[in-house]
Amino acid sequence: MRTWASFFCSVFLAFSLALSPTADAAPQKSKATATKTVKKKSAKAVKTKKVSAKKNVRKKAVVAASNKSVRKTAGKTTTSRKFAASKKVSKKRYAVRKVRGPSYAQLHGLRGSSDPLGLQTTAVLAYDMDSNEVLYEKNADERLPIASITKLMTALVIVESGVSLDEKFKVTKEDFVRSSARSKLRNGMYLSRKQALHLALMSSDNRAAHFLARTFPGGKARFIRDMNTKAAMIGMFDSVFYDSIGLNNENKSSALDLSRLLASAGEYDLIRELSTTPMAQIPVGRRLVTSRTTNSFVANDNWDVSLQKTGLTTAAGYCLAMETEIGGKTVAIIFLDSPNKAARNQDAEKLKAWLSGQFMTASASEDSN
Incomplete structure (x- = not known):
């Protein structure tokens, strides 16, 4: 019995020993699995x-x-704004050039008409102011828009009205007429009638011309009536005025009528002086307004201009009315509807050369007699 009991004890002991490593390994395996899981979780967290x-x-x-x-x-x-606001940048450089439409003369089939000298200007007149003789003409009786030559009549009405030329008025927004031409006048400035007259005649300042009519006793309406009355008085029967500036293209006249206007305006030394100043600095308040003439012949040594006014609108084309000395004679030269400034100046030079030749021929003929 003891022998079997010992046998069974030995077997049980051996079986227990065989199982004990497996029992120890299980926890190790579990521990390894847990470690691996932790590592996976850590790797995932890191990822x-x-x-x-x-x-x-x-x-x-x-x-x-x-x-x-x-x-x-x-x-x-910011840079762009600074660049645009900079005074060094010329706005003209970036401005889109506007193409002008047809003039009044073009629309009525007058531009391109021929004449002996082949002048490009539609209406031309050369008039001897001393003998009242027509020296050269082309469509001189055609009624055409005259643009800023209007300002000669404005000056004539102001000077003959007797108003104080030293009286000062404030420039207002009403004087800011719609125009592509620049003006030196700003809202709030104070200037005299004489200063405004100077700017209107020399540099063709539109605001200055409007200022003169607005501040006239009776206002603009009275001023325009006086302009038309004066035109009738001096025989300008083909002329009519609707403003003091010339921006209204219904302001019309003929080259012949304008020779009469030159003769009447030329009676006043003030109009002659103010219209032929090449450049002037006019004190307006604390500022000095610098303006220049619109007529290049004024500062040209080859010309002796004693009275002048230029003009330009799309309807009128390039215009010029001036009194000058040619061959010892006082001659009124009027151009209406030149296609451009260069053509107008070329025509003036050509006409002057032709007149000089005519005067020399006439002089030689008189000497031989």
Whole structure:
């Protein structure tokens, strides 16, 4: 019995020993699995962190790029504004050149008409102011828009009205007439009638011409009536005026009528002086307004201009009325509807050369007799 009991004890002991390593291994395996799981979780967390970090980096990069772009754009805008506001930048340089439409003479089939000298100007007159003789003419009796030559009549009405030329008035927004031509006058300035007259005749300032009519006793309506009354008095029967400036294209006259206007305006030394100043600095308040003549012949040594006025609108073309000395004679030269300034000046030079030749021929003929 003891022998079997010992046998069974030995077997049980051996079986227990065989099972004990398996029991110890199970916890080790479980521990290893847990470690592996922890490592996986840690790796995943690290990976997640890295992805998040990359996303954050990308976001920051996008935001930084966006901010840089905004700053860059803002900088460009600021620079552009400074550039546009800079006085050194000429607006003319970037201005789109406007193409002028057909003139009144073109629409009525007058431009391009021929004459012995081949002048490009539609209506031309050369008139001897001493003998009242027509020296040369082309469509001189045609009634055409006269643009700023109107201002000669404005000056004549002001001077003959007896109003005080030293009386000062304030420039207002009402004087800001719609025009592509520039003006030196600004809202709130104070200037005298004489100063306004100077600007109107010398540099053809439209605001100055409007200022003269607005401040006239009785206002603009009375001033325009006086202009038309004066025109009738001096025999300008083909002429009519609707404003003091010449921007109204219904202001019309003929070259022959304008020779009469030159003769009447020329009776006043003040009009002669103010219209033929090459350049002047006019004190207006605390400012000095610098203006120049619109007529290049005034400062030209080859010409002796004693009275003048230029004009330009699309309907009128380039116009000129002036009194000058040619061959010892006082001659009125009137051009209406020249196609451009260069053509107008070329025609003037050509007409002057022709008249000089005529005067020399006439003089030689008289000497031989």
